[in-house]
Amino acid sequence: MREPNSTSSLIASGQFVIRIGPFSIRIHSGMPSVQQGIIELYSAYPILPPDTFCDFYVRLIQPAGVRRFFRKQVLFAFDQFIPFKPLPYVQAFPFFEWGLNWCISGYSHRFLIIHAAVVERNGKALILPGAPGSGKSTLCAALINNGWRLLSDELTLVDRATGYVVPVPRPVSLKNESISVIADTFPFCQFSPVVHDTLKGSVCLMKPPSESVSKADQTAVPCLVVFPKYRAESSLSLSAVPKAEAFMRLADLSFNYSVLGAQGFQTMLGLVNSCQAYDFIYDGDFNHASDLFVQLLDDVR
Template sequence: MNGPFPISDLIASGQLVIRIGPFSIRIHSTIPLVQRGILELYSAYSILPPDTFCDFYVRLIQPSGVRRFFRKQVLFAFDQFMPFKPLPYAQAFPFFEWGLNWCISGYSHRFLIVHAAVVEKYGKALILPGAPGSGKSTLCAALINNGWRLLSDELTLVDRATGHVVPVPRPVSLKNESISVIADTFPTCQFSPIVHDTLKGSVCLMKPPADSVEKAGQTAIPCLVVFPKYQAESSLSLTAVPRAEAFMRLADLSFNYSVLGAQGFETMTGLVKSCEAYDFIYDGDFNQASDLFVQLLDDVQQRVA
């Protein structure tokens, strides 16, 4: 990040516009926790001119009145709309991330959007869908530290016209035990301060690799869908999932499948046809998991060839 004015001043005045994948985001906040989080974790992103048309204009603000001083809180605003109740002040930066997820998943219907992490290698996308607690973000964080490119930690965007996965690389959200697992395994990574006592427990964010941010314009062809499940002291297990079952699971995890109607059905059908799907149980051996996924990609490429 660089610009003619200090970034904190641009954020405070609502003039900071950054490019995140296919989106331009205007960020406005005078809260130091938000400004510091943007400075530290979004330093690799391109700054756009202040008068750029924005897909989303988001603000993190403090409520007026005594709440500004007593039991401080923070509000998330999308344009002039405040869709959430206020959260404790200490959660301001995670609130920015959660709120931006809500904006993208609720208003970007040119894509089919699935609640899934997604990474890339050889131009092929590995989609990791999962409910909270499945270990998808932990596995995603490990893979991008093992040579995979981050496309997204939370939202898999499938272009309805091409069927390709469109990257929207942002900081990787880690929770509870996953924080220490990833921090201990990959100590050179940069993390935001841990925030405790959220609805998700303790949370922090891992800075995305600069290479993933720089290549955010490069889409990937969906190839594998792996439903991960972390299970301590278990042996690594990979089980094929029939396409019909994979379709139903992905539809359940999609934010806008129903909203898109027939177009959602067609896009999901194309996605499932292009991918092999598996259930995957792992115990934290990230190198073994990465090697297995690379082998799966090689196998798929050989069958296609």
């Protein structure tokens, strides 16, 4: 890895290759907010030689014409095409994160990919699936500040050959009320500037622990699937989910289960058979939640 000053200079040049988990990603952008966001939140990630073969080539660019000067916008480009409509210029760095999620979930079919946060302790993975608003990213952010290793806050990658979870640790995406909850509870963390009025509401990103980044080549054995639901002023509740139901719910939350066909079915079946599954309602008592999950993992043989 290059020295920090050299890395910052390379990122500021507008084009570089970064290693994120199993992926090499070429990033091209001259936008200051994108460059600064990557310098601040991706400082622990390896910068690779410019001639490295890349899994993805992404660009954050401005549209041509008057949009470069009036009501400025940003486009996300993947290879040589532009898959999304432009967004306001101020949303450039979150747009990079959302676009990269789209690249990985749509084109990495060597993995079964589930819309779920995933963390690890003692080699055992805890998968936290959930739709937006379920509180999975908030819970994930709290857990990695309580001794858990971040594997991902959005995309659980299950290796089809081994059944293990492959890390792709990236900044944790926080939205709306969860921003202040995590910032107030863990003030020592580093956050990107809050961007308001996006399609997801107000958003910001939390820098992942450097240890999670340095261990991105260490897979984990899936052992627990917990479907979280944040509910204010409720008592903590944990209830078992039958394996058949867990299978169907995970399939519904998978980006490529149908694409993989029989291989997707077999990988999902192996995942469900290796895990205990639960519904979990929590009220923001993160320490209690962490202790409970540690106990559940300790019971896994």
